[in-house]
Amino acid sequence: RMEASCLELALEGERLCKAGDCRAGVSFFEAAVQVGTEDLRTLSAIYSQLGNAYFYLHEYAKALEYHHHDLTLARTIGDLLGEAKASGNLGNTLKVLGNFEEAIVCCQRHLDISRELNDKVGEARALYNLGNVYHSKGKNVASAGTHDPGELPDDVKSALQKAANYYEENLTIVTELGDRAAQGRAFGNLGNTHYLLGNFRSAVLAHEQRLLIAKEFGDRSAERRAYSNLGNAYIFLGEFETAAEYYKRTLQLARQLKDRAVEAQACYSLGNTYTLLQDYERAIDYHLKHLVIAQELHDKIGEGRACWSLGNAYTALGNHDQAIHFAERHLEISREVGDRSGELTARLNLSDLQMVLGLSYSTNNSMMSESHVVENSFNGGRPRGRRHSMENMELMKLTPEKVQNWN
C-alpha cells in the first residue's frame, strides 16, 4: 500500500515535470521520498528527476545534492547505466557551479561507462557534456582578463581547443546516428567555441549549419540564437553590414517570440553595429529602443549602458546638450548601482564635454583632480592611450596632458 503510494506520487511528479511544471513536480517527488520505498531503483529514479527538476529551476545546490544521492544509489545497486547517467548529470551541475575539474571527472566517467556498455547514444551525450565543461572553463578563465576573441592566454586556448575537439567527436557520432537535433546543439556550441578562439570563418560555418537545422525543426528560439551568433561573428570579420542584417533578423524573431529582454539585447547590438558603421542617427534610434525596454524591465545595468552609448553617439554627432544629458544620467545610474568604473567613465566624459563647451572649471577642480588620481591607478602605468573602460568597452578620449593644458 505504501509502495503504491510512493510510486503514485512519483508518477504524478514525472507527469508534472514533463508538462513543464517543475515546481509542482518537485513537491510530488519530495512527498514520494517522504513516504519512502524499499525499491532502490525507484528511489534512484526519483532522486535523478528531483536533481533535474532543481537544475531547470536553477537551484543548483539542491540539484547537486540529489544527483549525488542518485550516484551513490546507482553504485550501491551496481547499476552501471544508472551510474553513467548520474555522473553526467552531476558533471553538468558541477559545471554550472564553476567546479570544472570535478565536472570533468564526472563527465569522463559518463563517457567511459558508455563506451564500456557500447552505448553510442550515451557516448555522444557525454562528449557533448565534456565539450560544454571545457567551453565554460575556457570562457571562465578568459572573462577574468580583457581581450578580444582570439587573443587568449595558453590555458584558455587549450581548454577551448579541447571543447572544439569534443564537439567534433560528438558530431561524428550523432551524424552517424542521424540525430539532427543533437547535431544542431553541437554546431551551435562549436560555433561559439570557434568564435572565442578567433576562428570567425569557422564560427560562421558552424552557425550556418545550426541555422539550417533550426529551420528544419521550426525551432524559432534556436533560429534566433543562430542569427545573433552569426551577427557577433560578422562583427569580428569586419563585415558590419552583414552583422546588422543578422541582428535585424534576431530582432524580428525576438519580437515574434515576445521576449523583451532578448529584443533589448538585439537593439543594443544594432546600436553598436551602427556606431561601428558610423551611422549615428540609426545607432541612437536603436539605443533609445534599448533604453525604453531596459527601463521597462527595471534593468539598471542595461539602462546605464544605454545612456553611455547614447552619450557617445550624441557626442559623435556634435549634439553636446543631449550628450551631457545622457552622460549625467549615466553618472547617476553608475552611482546608484555602485559601478565604480562606470562612474569614473561618466565623470571623464562629462569633464571632456564641459571642456569642449568651454565651461568654467572653477567648480570642477576637485572633480578633475580626483579623476586624475583614479585614472593613474586605473591604467597601472601602461604606455597606452587613456582608457575609459566600461564593461571592457574602449573610448579613446583626451589625454591627461591635454586636460592639464586646459587648466
Add this chain to the structure above:
Amino acid sequence: SQPLAGCQAAELQSKVVPSKQILHSDNMEMEPETMETKSVTDYFSKLHMGSLVYSCTSKRKNK
C-alpha cells in the same frame, strides 16, 4: 580659446569608437544542456519486456 575648443570637439567626435570586443562577445548564445533522464517506469518496463514480444503475420488476405 574658441579655435581650441573647436579642435577639442573634433577630437571628441573622432575618438568615439567602441571596441568591438565586449559589445558583441558578452551575449554569446549557448545551446541548452542535455540532462540524462530516468523514470520510475524504466525498471518495470525492463521486467516485463520479455513477455511483450509477439509476432504478427505480415498480411491478411481478404477475398
